[in-house]
Amino acid sequence: MNVEELQQIAAQAQEERDKFDYEVNVCMGTSCLSQHSDRIRDAIAKEAESCGKKCHVRRTGCMGPCAAGPMVLVEPAGTQYGHVREGDAKDIVSALGGDPVARLDPRLGSYFEGQHFVVLENVGHIDPEKVDEYVARGGYEALLKVLTEMTPAQVIEQISKSGLRGRGGGGYPTGLKWDTVAKVKGAQKYVICNGDEGDPGAFMDRSVLESDPQRVIEGMAIAAYAIGATKGYVYVRAEYPLAVQRLTVALREARRRGFLGNAICETTFSFDIDIRLGAGAFVCGEETALIASIEGKRGTPRPRPPYPAVSGLWGDPTLINNVETFANVPPIIRHGGEWFSSMGTARSKGTKVFALTGKIQRTGLVEVPMGMTLRQIIFGIGGGVPDGRKFKAVQTGGPSGGCLPEEHLDLSISYDALISAGSMMGSGGMIVMDDTSCMVSVARFFMEFCMTESCGKCVPCRAGTVQMYNLLTKICKGEATRRDLDQLTELCEVVGATSLCGLGQTAPNPVLSTLRYFRHEYLAHIDEKRCPAGVCECSPAVEVHA
């Protein structure tokens, strides 16, 4: 494969496209597919055939506004339809070239205003199982450029210059990580893509893998070239069957086109990727536990150092990055590190994909430049809280993050700003809560999650989460005293300070952040035996007088 051949594939794909007058893209991400968007696609295809319009009906990945699904995007007009049913096929096809079907208007308002697509640039435009469509949109240009024009050091320099930081939550500078692994001597090195997305309410990685898997593969191949690895693994949860299936097809397609395998693009570089399925343990998102899991052992973390960069998979130097991190790599190489660093804030560059869920008008997947305020995302893009209720808090960072109240809505999103506010970026879940949510119950929910997901290796996390959960339950039931609150605070401190891995260290965060901003709710449960939101059934213990 060389540049000419790549261009030829792109030209062929374009030629295929030019044969048609219209393109009807049907979203077949998990959300829309659960509403039978596959049948909608078939119905539209059948309809188009029978009426003789030159129309290409394509399956695509998640288009973003999941709440309006099943979504259909008609090109070249750029018309979007929402809540499409099988019966709408006829109207959609007959409207091609004419006025759009008014009743199918998804009413997205300002959903796309302020969004900026880097990771999701191909979403809605390509079939995730066709590598040629990815190539037609500039795919694998970056890999070819890296292999033929750049040295590994130059690749790392571009990544460092871009200011890209780990999108899995920690925010470790990606360039620095690559540089560390590149400098470690070792005959065998590995690249691992962490797709063990387990935060409640998060579906960014799943959507990326479902809608544009080639992008992740290309990112991994570039990383492998930069650090000198020949073997890669994608660790993805088995609970994401569609993502696994699309990735499996994508890997096969990439091999067929020679983007994976031996002597890639007629160079000396060889690299291949295998899939490993996670068996449903949240802790396996922690890098050392993930490595243990790939090795076939119990998925428990181990103390670091040694870091995986030095001693990772089977004791060899290993690079682990998140799905979204790898997905950012090809555009950085294509446009240069400076282009990427021109987006975002001083210390958080580029864009971030968020999964907007909870009590919000327009649930869905969004990608915004770093530095946008929470208010813009929740009220601008998301359309605010539905049913005339009042906004109460937004939870970011999953079980490791925290709940931010209204006074923090004007916070610009960046790794550091979120941490100083008592939450964290996390992988990008954003759960909006209105005034019907009880913050003690929310904290209890996340504590229950940490308790059941604790691997049981170190005692502060294993036993501490149980104790904290019990105390929170006691508070919810209106049976707690101020003494219990003190004990809860102390447990938060100890578990956070002494646990072995990130799961335990951050498990107290939902409690600490709700204690910081919603202490009055805790006190109402304790002193007045009353749940301000009316969620908990506070039943004060009946005092028995002898």
Added chain:
Amino acid sequence: MSAESNVRTLTIDGEEISARADQTILEAAREHKLAIPTLCHLDGLSEVGACRMCLVEVKGARRLLPACVTRVEEGMEVTTHNPKIDRYRTMILELFFAERNHICSICVANGNCELQSLALTLGMTHVEIPYQYPQLPVDASHPRFTVDHNRCVLCTRCVRVCSEIEGANTWGVMGRGAQSLVITDLKEPWGESETCTSCGKCVQVCPTGALFEKDRAGSKVRKQPDFLPYLRIMREGEQ
């Protein structure tokens, strides 16, 4: 490598000491008779850093570090005891006690238990954290030994000794979080285990009364894990 470059000088609790570069803070401290409490650590077995009792403060580090796995470094300033660390350790100890049914007065290992000794050493006078009282099984199917999960602290010493020293790999861990249990084979009764060699090493390394010999109680339960470092050295000499 010259002898000099292999030596690291550091201070532990203000005392200046020298250590070999490949030593951990714990090894260096113990060589100089400086006490750091441990539970999952045992001389002769690999480290897991799970009990968190040996956490120490290292100047410049963002978090407390487990002394059992942290290598010494030149100029390191280590604090093994201060009010904060002591408070954390006592609380972790309380978590251990409250987690399962650790009631010393009715335990076979009473007087010979590392968990009990730790409580005494660290001055833990009572457990404020509510006991969980889980209902856990006791497996007495083995002719000589018994495993009482009510007294297990999940230190995994039995798992490690069985794998690393005996090579039988009979012991393992199942479940996760508070539901974790040490098991023999695929949770078969110990007496029916086909891999167990009945060597009894697991019993000797168990810090509490979770693993014990059937005909012994009280003062006779004294465990003798001292054979481990000896065995290690002898085996390494053979290679």
